[in-house]
Amino acid sequence: MAEKREKDESVLGLKLNSRLLELLAKLQEIELEDFEMEVGDLEVWLQPGAVAAPVIAPPKVAPPVKVKPTQIIEVEFIPPVETYPGRVVEVKLGATKSEGGTRGKTVVIGGETTPAFYTFERPTPHQPVISLDVFDMEVPLAKAVKMHVKDVLGDPAAWAKLAVEKFGADMITIHLISIDPLVKDASPKEAVKTVEAVAQAVDVPLIIGGCGDPVKDADVFQEICETFAGERFLISSITRDMDVERCAKFIKKNGHVALSFTPMDLNLARELNRRLYDFLPKEDIVMDLTTAALGYGLDYAFTNMERARLAALMGDPELAHPMSSGTTNAWAAREAWLKMAPEWEPRELRGPLWEVVTALTLLLAGVDLFMMMHPAAVKTVKDVIAQLMGGKSGNADRLVEWVTAKV
Amino acid sequence: MSEREVKGKIGVKELSPIDVYKLLPRTNCKECGEENCMAFATKVVNREVPIEKCPPILKKEFEKAYKQLKEMLKPAIKEVVVGTGERAVKIGGKLVMYRHELTYFNPTAIAIDITDEMPEEEILSRIKRVEEFRYEYIGQILKLDMIAVRSTSNDPDKFKATVRKVAENTNLPMILCSLNPTVLEAGLMAAPKARPLLYAATKDNWREMAELALMYGCPLTVFAPNNLKLLKSLAKTLLEYGVEDLILDPGTFAGEGLADTLNNFTMIRRLACKQGDELLGFPLMGVPMTVWLESAGIAPEIVKWREAYLAAMLIVRFADILIMHSLDGWALLPNVVLRANIYTDPRKPVAVEPGLKVFGTPDENSPVMFTTNFALTYYTVASDIESAKVNAYLLVVDTEGIAVDSAVAGRKLTAEKVAEAIKASGIENKVKHRKLIIPGKAARLSGEIEELSGWQVLVGPRDSSEIPKFLQEKWNP
Helix, strand or coil, X not given: CCCHHHHCCCHHHHHHHHHHHHHHHHHHHHHHXXXXXXXXXXXXXXXXXXXXXXCCCCCCCCCCCCCCXXXXXXXXXXXXXXXXXXXXXXXXXXXXXXXXXXXXXXXXXECCCCCCCXXXXXXXXXXXXXXXXXXXXXXXXXXXXXXXXCCCCCCHHHHHHHHHHCCCCCEEEEECHXXXXXXXXXXXXXXXXXXXXXXXXXXXXXXXXXXXXXXXXXXXXXHHHHHCCCCCCEEEEECCCCXXXXXXXXXXXXXXXEEEECCCCHHHHHHHHHHHHCCCCHHHEXXXXXXCCCCCCHHHHHHHHHHHHHHHHCCCHHHCCCEEECHHHHHHCHHHHCCCCHHHCCHHHHHHHHHHHHHHHHHCCCEEEEEECCHHHHHHHHHHHHHHHHCCCCCHHHHHHHHCCCC | CCHHHHHCCCCCCXXXXXXXXXXXXXXXXXXXXCCCHHHHHHHHHCCCCCHHHCHHHHCHHHHHHHHHHHHHCCCCCXXXXXXXXXXXXXXXXCCCCCHHHXXXXXXXXXEEEEECCXXXXXXXXXXXXXHHCCEEECCEEECCCEEEEECCCCCHHHHHHHHHXXXXXXXXXXXXXXXXXXXXXXXXXXXXXXXXXXXXXXXXXXXXXXHHHHHHCCCEEEECCCCHHHHHHHHHHHHHHCCCCEEEECCCCCCCCHHHHHHHHHHHHHHHHHCCCHHHCCCEEECHHHHHHHCCCCCHHHHHHHHHHHHHHHHHCCCCEEXXXXXXXXXXXXXXXXXXXXXXXXXXXXXXXXXXXXXXXXXXXXXXXXXXXXXXXXXXXXXXXXXXXXXXXXXXXCCCCCCHHHHHHCCCCXXXXXHHXXXXXXXXHCCCCCEEEECHHHHHHHHXXXXXXXXXXXXXXXXXXXXXXXXXXXXXX
């Protein structure tokens, strides 16, 4: 994402984008009003015969028929409910004071006994959660994202606070970019300080993100795990080229959770999970199968995750872990941030929608934990999750009006 | 890995090559282009070739076997054709519930609505925008597919005139929408041979709609919002009546009812694909434009936003056809891209051949860059280099079809692979310098690449659109 492009910020785009957030916020109130009205409508809906009858003109042509039915032939509809031998394990993230940590809230993910949102079959046990990205130093960000966080760039604690209080983050991911030997090579002690500041600023569970260097990440993770023993941080990530035994041991010893990360291959995911099982109970492992952006391999990510979830339900214990997605990768697609021909603009709407579509596709594949970035995308995904978890029935009477609706 | 394995019974479409082989002439005549009948049978089962590629099977003597094969190979979801001629759209034809089981065929058709009360210039401009919508993506052109004409007036004459106007200005297939059969028939009279999709038969008008479908030879949508028993009963009734090509609309609810919609789509598809329920083995229609019913007092951007993400969820959850209102590029682009993604063949990685690619007429001082063999990355980089008209070598490194940043993170792109690719390409005999421009997103590999390859690394831009500028400023062999 080119820094230079940030400069050509059009005033129009800026306004539109902040307006989008406001509008989305307003919308929530409208939905609440609808919800109250819906209770009355619901009773009507429960009677199948009450569907409004449209005006019907007599048929002009009624050729004689031999065996054509004259009334609706009623057949049974039996919902295709199945049972599965497998179940996704439940993983608890964060720990409160009484549990040995300092978090004000904790979350539980996983526990599914049915494919994602097949709620006709069984309810979803825990709602998927959203963790917002916070970086410990300035990184290239798409303009549409940057405009919402420009005041807190370089201040991870303030950034985390904004993400929780204003954008509704269930969790915070603190990305320790500065520890990268190729970037600033910040020491484990410095990383601890950053995490300390974030942990003080917010009371949601934290995800600790490394820099991608297998050796440095292990050193930093160890220091953090020991300093914050008992917090049940999610350590992101443990990869195959790390010293898996060493990492699993300090994660276990200090009461944290491992994020087992592999590149889009179920066999590699199984293999890494197996290596972790020697040291960690299943309840301490979340898996990440890699998220590719919409248009840049999302199909691959989607199918991989869908297969993993179905396999877990089918009884494959090595894939029966809650799934995490680095949904922020959506912004790697140039269509998410690039200024394009006028017919595709404004990018201030196109960009966050790119993140939304990436997230919702994977929500339907079974992702339990989303790492996201844009506030409007976060709000949308939260709204959809709420609808899918406990949504009311739709108003069928009203729906038939779409044909004649004047919009 | 599929659900059917749990139940321990074979699914309706679980075919083995032997099943097909048994019915073939078994003469190994090679007229189909395969070495023998068994190889052909395998391709048929994998849906790589149609059975008609076997000339002998089409002969009279094999008529019975051919019919049996056709029945065996029938998709779980019937394929329905809307429209006529070149622009006709095929809907449905799905063999499987999950795309990893085989492939999704016939991408979700997207229709854009117009109404019989829109001013003429608006109708014409909407048709034009639908016709002109195009986006190039990995060598494909992404387009919109159909026009849905709604009667908001409930006036037969108005509807007739509008359908005529549409038919005169485009040969895109149409969906004619009115629950009033008189209005719908007036529309049909304006385009009697166009084979539009009729919308819709309900519990109140199904007989009249069935007559229209039979008389004009059109496919018919069955609409029973949030009532699957009724939907299925109507399908049964219409089939008995003689209407063969049905589309099912169980109702698209945005917001309240969204869970019902996803559940309904999923139950229908599961019954058809996993339990062989033929009454539900028809394409599914989603109508994201129902969001506009709740649009009073809401900013249009928000309604379009909702319509867009609802469409995306339906594309993922089994919709074969969608009717949308928004024509904004920002709202449609993610959906046509998502559709292209979900309907690619999961058996084939979206990759290009690795190796050395030549742009323009490079010489011994020309720049050497590398990228990955993920098709989208490659085409993007290639088009940026081409449009800048620079002479350059581009080394395509095999990352198993994964994009640069994911490949670096997943160790599919390593310094070793880059060094090997340099060796294998023979580029060292083509240029006299030893400078390699690497993608900005692979910057972390620079030290190791220098060490392993002996080439000097220049870290290029993070996005290939900036390659021309980069070369202008930094390339100095």
